[in-house]
Amino acid sequence: MEYFLQQLINGLSLGSIYGLIAIGYTMVYGIIGMINFAHGDIYMIGAFLAVIGFTAIGLVGGLWTPLAVALVLIIAMVFTAAYGWVVERFAYRPLRGSFRLAPLISAIGMSILLQNYVQLVQGARVKPISPVVQGGFELMERDDGFTVNLSYMQIIIIVLTLVLMIVFATLIARTALGRSQRACEQDKTMAALVGINVDRTISLTFVIGAALAAVAGVMVTMYYGVVDFYIGFLAGVKAFTAAVLGGIGSLPGAMIGGILIGLIEAFWAAYFSAEYKDVAAFSILVLALIFRPYGILGRPEVEKV
Amino acid sequence: MTTPLLHVEQLTMKFGGLTAVDAVSFTAERHDITAIIGPNGAGKTTLFNCLTGFYRPTSGALTLTHDLGEYLLERMEGHQIAHQARVARTFQNIRLFEGMTVLENLLVAQHHKLMRASSFLIGGIFKLPSYRHAEEEAVMLATKWLEEVGMADKADWLAGNLPYGDQRRLEIARAMCTDPRMLCLDEPAAGLNPRESAELNQLIKNIRDQHGCGVLLIEHDMSVVMNISDHVVVLDYGKKIAEGTADEVRNNPDVIRAYLGDDEEEEA
Amino acid sequence: MSWRLSHDGLREVLMVMMVAMLLLLPMVGLRTVDSSSGLGIDLHIAAVFWAVLLIGLGKKSLVAARENIPVIAYPAACVMLLSGFLAPLPTGFLEFFALAGGFICLTNAILMTLRGGRPISKNSFGEGMDVVATKIQAATPQVAWVMFAIVVALPFVFPDRYVLDVSILILTYIMLGWGLNIIVGLAGLLDLGYVAFYAVGAYSYALLAINFDLSFWVCLPLAGILAAFGGLLLGFPVLRLRGDYFAIVTLGFGEIIRVVLINWYQVTGGPDGINSVPRPSFFGLAEFTRRPSGDLPAFHEMFGLDYSSIHRIIFLYYLILVLALVVNFLSVRLRKMPIGRAWEAMREDEIACKSLGLNRTNLKLMAFMISATFGGFAGAFFATKQGFISPESFTFIESAIILAIVVLGGMGSQLGIVIATLLVIGLPEIFRDLELYRMLTFGIGMVLVMVWRPRGLLAVREPSIRLHGLHGKGAKS
Ligand SMILES: Nc1ncnc2c1ncn2[C@@H]1O[C@H](COP(=O)(O)OP(=O)(O)O)[C@@H](O)[C@H]1O
Numbered sequence A: 001m002e003y004f005l006q007q008l009i010n011g012l013s014l015g016s017i018y019g020l021i022a023i024g025y026t027m028v029y030g031i032i033g034m035i036n037f038a039h040g041d042i043y044m045i046g047a048f049l050a051v052i053g054f055t056a057i058g059l060v061g062g063l064w065t066p067l068a069v070a071l072v073l074i075i076a077m078v079f080t081a082a083y084g085w086v087v088e089r090f091a092y093r094p095l096r097g098s099f100r101l102a103p104l105i106s107a108i109g110m111s112i113l114l115q116n117y118v119q120l121v122q123g124a125r126v127k128p129i130s131p132v133v134q135g136g137f138e139l140m141e142r143d144d145g146f147t148v149n150l151s152y153m154q155i156i157i158i159v160l161t162l163v164l165m166i167v168f169a170t171l172i173a174r175t176a177l178g179r180s181q182r183a184c185e186q187d188k189t190m191a192a193l194v195g196i197n198v199d200r201t202i203s204l205t206f207v208i209g210a211a212l213a214a215v216a217g218v219m220v221t222m223y224y225g226v227v228d229f230y231i232g233f234l235a236g237v238k239a240f241t242a243a244v245l246g247g248i249g250s251l252p253g254a255m256i257g258g259i260l261i262g263l264i265e266a267f268w269a270a271y272f273s274a275e276y277k278d279v280a281a282f283s284i285l286v287l288a289l290i291f292r293p294y295g296i297l298g299r300p301e302v303e304k305v
Numbered sequence B: 001m002t003t004p005l006l007h008v009e010q011l012t013m014k015f016g017g018l019t020a021v022d023a024v025s026f027t028a029e030r031h032d033i034t035a036i037i038g039p040n041g042a043g044k045t046t047l048f049n050c051l052t053g054f055y056r057p058t059s060g061a062l063t064l065t066h067d068l069g070e071y072l073l074e075r076m077e078g079h080q081i082a083h084q085a086r087v088a089r090t091f092q093n094i095r096l097f098e099g100m101t102v103l104e105n106l107l108v109a110q111h112h113k114l115m116r117a118s119s120f121l122i123g124g125i126f127k128l129p130s131y132r133h134a135e136e137e138a139v140m141l142a143t144k145w146l147e148e149v150g151m152a153d154k155a156d157w158l159a160g161n162l163p164y165g166d167q168r169r170l171e172i173a174r175a176m177c178t179d180p181r182m183l184c185l186d187e188p189a190a191g192l193n194p195r196e197s198a199e200l201n202q203l204i205k206n207i208r209d210q211h212g213c214g215v216l217l218i219e220h221d222m223s224v225v226m227n228i229s230d231h232v233v234v235l236d237y238g239k240k241i242a243e244g245t246a247d248e249v250r251n252n253p254d255v256i257r258a259y260l261g262d263d264e265e266e267e268a
Numbered sequence C: 001m002s003w004r005l006s007h008d009g010l011r012e013v014l015m016v017m018m019v020a021m022l023l024l025l026p027m028v029g030l031r032t033v034d035s036s037s038g039l040g041i042d043l044h045i046a047a048v049f050w051a052v053l054l055i056g057l058g059k060k061s062l063v064a065a066r067e068n069i070p071v072i073a074y075p076a077a078c079v080m081l082l083s084g085f086l087a088p089l090p091t092g093f094l095e096f097f098a099l100a101g102g103f104i105c106l107t108n109a110i111l112m113t114l115r116g117g118r119p120i121s122k123n124s125f126g127e128g129m130d131v132v133a134t135k136i137q138a139a140t141p142q143v144a145w146v147m148f149a150i151v152v153a154l155p156f157v158f159p160d161r162y163v164l165d166v167s168i169l170i171l172t173y174i175m176l177g178w179g180l181n182i183i184v185g186l187a188g189l190l191d192l193g194y195v196a197f198y199a200v201g202a203y204s205y206a207l208l209a210i211n212f213d214l215s216f217w218v219c220l221p222l223a224g225i226l227a228a229f230g231g232l233l234l235g236f237p238v239l240r241l242r243g244d245y246f247a248i249v250t251l252g253f254g255e256i257i258r259v260v261l262i263n264w265y266q267v268t269g270g271p272d273g274i275n276s277v278p279r280p281s282f283f284g285l286a287e288f289t290r291r292p293s294g295d296l297p298a299f300h301e302m303f304g305l306d307y308s309s310i311h312r313i314i315f316l317y318y319l320i321l322v323l324a325l326v327v328n329f330l331s332v333r334l335r336k337m338p339i340g341r342a343w344e345a346m347r348e349d350e351i352a353c354k355s356l357g358l359n360r361t362n363l364k365l366m367a368f369m370i371s372a373t374f375g376g377f378a379g380a381f382f383a384t385k386q387g388f389i390s391p392e393s394f395t396f397i398e399s400a401i402i403l404a405i406v407v408l409g410g411m412g413s414q415l416g417i418v419i420a421t422l423l424v425i426g427l428p429e430i431f432r433d434l435e436l437y438r439m440l441t442f443g444i445g446m447v448l449v450m451v452w453r454p455r456g457l458l459a460v461r462e463p464s465i466r467l468h469g470l471h472g473k474g475a476k477s
């Protein structure tokens, strides 16, 4: 029971991170119908910016921790968003209306490019940072001394994700941007006719997705304390799985899917085998795509004739 | 009385809350051109999609009977319907293999025959005589149909480079290369000029008269319908509102109402 | 003629420089390095400065060319190019970037002049490339024979270990490219996990040869069959999926196989892989060792030669050459057969295929299995050539490289794949210094090809059959 509870907490924190990344996949898919394969690497860039940020702050003498975290979050979001914007502008926008696999291939190229770029400029070695937020609550203790911990870091992750989700949902539901996005999802030509700036809307979608991925990157850096240039691949696949599982195109779906993947991974690693935990993620992806490609919150598609 | 070629009974197709085809029943005879008419959105294309296995009907029965046997179309997969029940179709918005040549388009339609002749792979890889012979025959059939639609000199063109009218005709020729017993044409005259349209009428009549192939025709242009169809079925909002010969249908008050109601849309 | 960039053009240049600054400042400017007390930071502000400057110059030249202002387009391009030689650029990559970028900008400016001031659009570029591609494609038979002659003669002209090793590598990738081409180029399915079949082939060979003591010539077909079986297993559930989902699922399968290879110690040896994979014999007649351990005679004694380790390499070279040629022969034939046409039709329009009675699942499955078989052959060859295999050799990057070869070459074009392999595998071998930037260039290359030439370099399709012969009437395309 205690063990179970601990895995639940771990799974929830992990799942929140996947959910934040999954939103980027789902939004882009919703609006231009492509899988942004490079999104995992955008998240990786966010994580690296966090490493750079925390290291730099540490070198200049440090700051009051909440201030440092806030500062790094903002820096990472801004700079990662720039990457998101450029990726769309350079690799995807020229391909609208090209043949159907072109954007996906371009995205794979982008992913390889980003990974190797970071490897080149930041080095291939694992980057460790000293823990930023330490400590937590001890919730329970079992007779044999096993304790259930809820670390401050986990609280930060879960709360921050919740807050972002609320802000973000409001943004989509209430603002002109959200309306333009939904209009573009339905029909880009019509949207353009009624005066919506389609290019800008799509750009903004990428920017927002990248910023959220950056938050995930910062959280992961603080949570695990290590980052390398390759983390984007696995995290990307898992987050994509989350998006599919929740029903690609659906925002709450992405969050639910993320949490599910986080939980499954945590429990799988705890009760079955840690070595095969990545296989678990891939297997879920494969199964989900085969048996329920429209996801938990999506509706089946009919082949358009 | 012999069994009709096609027997549609109580066919219903729903998309969520929308009933696109609502309990439609009719029959089509072997040597007839049966026209399906109705305003935009009446459910004509959806009816075709049910017949050809692209949509699974919500309910109803579709029975096709010809020299090869009796087929319950609503239970079959799309590719089986084309291959076994021998129903061929064209599409409202033309679907050719645009990057391939005209001749290749017609050969793809004869895939099963050629596949068998190539003994699946071996015969083709080693170019055995039996395979070469089958391929020659397939090319001959393709050439015959190209002549029939008046495109014999364009066999090596890319399908995507053909003028619009030729694309429409090529799609019909391709459908006929599958050796069908029933041909479903979805607005074949759309976008054609009057001369092309007249030629098309002749082509459709030839298909009926010389190839023993029943024709199911969706058409907007009433003059075409009046000219060539033996039997007319009128749909409106998914329901069959009239059926009969062209003349009977033309004077049916319900049909007039359905069309007049949509008059402006028709103009546009 | 104007002497200055338009207002918009100038703004574009500044905008690009600003964005470049934003991207590069933290990632390039602040380099995290290991130090005694955890991470430290090296400042590389000069690199950022130069990079932004070079990017600005390049953009300025491109914009000037677009606006037909040669007095800016040429000098900017030349300065960029020269700075590659002269300026104190802080990194090798920047030198490379300055040279390559300067060269591209200069070419662009010259093309602009040649075209009488009309800038190069994506369309005009595509048409120009089409003309070139059509010429090359038309010359394919001659080119192929010349290449064939060169390739056959190579071991006698250059009996050099390094040359042969690189050639073997290139031939292996050509073979893999031709194999994958059946799925991607013909059937139009984006398979991101092709390396899985390569791995199945390699491990099948290694395990069969070691555990059952079977010879290479028995294992080769078995490896192909097992890979095809793998293709069947993977293909069955996923082939109904939509294009992009299919791609991701194949990626997933590729990774699953790799993770299984790493973790299934008892059979695969885990991350350490399998050592001492048996080397091939000379058709079961002789061995390529100085003193054969078994009952076979030694190759050099059999032919009365002096012993040389190069004999084996030459043998391997011809082995992969023959394998590749077999794959080529089969691919070319398949394309002209009903099944090949059906694959291409499926790539063009699946719905129309269904209406013609084509069973899409079966067709895709066939493509998958045939392609997998070829991958399996290549894998078996790889295992016997290396004598050692481990999961390291079968990562996603490997799949991506093979895919890039197919995509770059021109999907469906046999010759295109040869050219692409020479570019992707051959060039980096020649310019060893650039090894570091190979994958980087590779990523950029994939994006650029998709943007400028989405169907690949040699993207002209030769019809599988012609009614009126090559020069017949109306052979317009
Ligand atoms: N795949 C589908 N999903 C939802 N609605 C559909 C689908 N296909 C057709 N419909 C709807 O069914 C109705 C009939 O359409 P259709 O058969 O194309 O009409 P017609 O061919 O007579 O003009 C329309 O209201 C159309 O929107």
Ligand SMILES: [Mg+2]
Pocket: B044, B045, B046, B092
């Ligand atoms: Mg219609």
